[in-house]
Amino acid sequence: MIPAWLLERQEPVEISEKKNYVLANLRTVAKMLLYFSQSGPNYEAKGLPCVRLFELVVMIICILLSNTVLFLEIMLVIVMLRLVFLPGTIVRETMAKLLKLMAVSLLVLMPSLILHNDNLGIFLARTGLVMLYTALFLATTPWKQFIEALEQLHFPGAMILTLDITIKYIGILGRYLEEILTSIKLKSFGNGSSQKTVGVILGQLYLTSKKRMVELYEAMVLRGYDGEHFKAKSFRLGIVDWLTIVEILAVIIICGVIR
Structure with a gap:
């Protein structure tokens, strides 16, 4: 005998099709990481x-x-x-x-x-x-040669250091953002993501970036950084x-x- 509850017909649950901004942002972050993860052109001009x-x-x-x-x-x-x-x-x-x-x-x-x-x-x-x-x-x-060019042209050391650190930490924070978006996507599978999540993501990203920058500065101080950028090497x-x-x-x- 087949149980009665197996004979009952259930209507399929339709999930409202909303714009999945998490998936869209995942694609954007992935493209950004692909751009910044590239070491640069394979050909270097003489x-x-x-x-x-x-x-x-x-x-x-x-x-x-x-x-x-x-x-x-x-x-x-x-x-x-x-x-x-x-x-x-x-x-x-x-x-x-x-x-x-x-x-x-x-x-x-x-x-x-x-x-x-x-x-x-x-x-x-x-x-x-x-x-x-x-x-x-x-x-x-x-990018490495561009920074080297700025050093050889005696640009301010603080500006060079800021540019160098910025371009590197964009990739690091991008990977962290990708991990957050991936976890939200997996946890909200089949459900619409609440737009309140955007504020949570921005807060987590800000706190992480602040923590990493403090750790970076402390590591630089321990290695003898005194606020002066290293001098450019002599060239011919x-x-x-x-x-x-x-x-x-x-x-x-x-x-x-x-x-």
């Missing part, structure tokens, strides 16, 4: 980082000061010649970064483009070249660096003549 950073600044200034198509064409030829000698993976990475930078720039500059359309072609060409040089620098310079200019300096001088002269 030459000292400080020379390449100085070159980037000079090139951007010259492009922004120029109002002639000829000079912009010369700058485009220079950057294209560099791309020719780079591996295909770096070229693709440069183009990907360029598209992202251009998208952000268009969103920011769209009101200005609509209200002031004088010399729109020159403006877009300059913006594109600036973004291209920036994307090329980002694709060939890892190589052949590639001298060629880069000659290129910088040539671009400055051309910009002054035909801009």
Whole structure:
């Protein structure tokens, strides 16, 4: 005999489909961690980082000061010649970064483009070249070399140390946030997550970051940190660096003549 309770028909419980912000944030955090966990581009440009950073600044200034198509064409030829000698993976990475930078720039500059359309072609060409040089620098310079370039250019030690620690702790706090979101997702399986959880997450993240920063400072003090950033190592200019300096001088002269 089959029990009566087995013969009773039960309606399936329908779970209200709400926007799962926990899952959405998990994906966002995962993408962020993937970005910060990358050690940097596989290809490192030759030459000292400080020379390449100085070159980037000079090139951007010259492009922004120029109002002639000829000079912009010369700058485009220079950057294209560099791309020719780079591996295909770096070229693709440069183009990907360029598209992202251009998208952000268009969103920011769209009101200005609509209200002031004088010399729109020159403006877009300059913006594109600036973004291209920036994307090329980002694709060939890892974070470690960027910090090294700031040290070689004698930037304030406190600023360099703050940047270095910030970029490292973003990844650490991101992993902690990912663990919190994963635990909430598992505990609220089949149920809608309460939006009050956002305040709890932010509070936990703040307390954890504060605790870790105190521990980091105490560890630095125990290791002899006295508030001064370590001094940059001495360096010597190589052949590639001298060629880069000659290129910088040539671009400055051309910009002054035909801009």
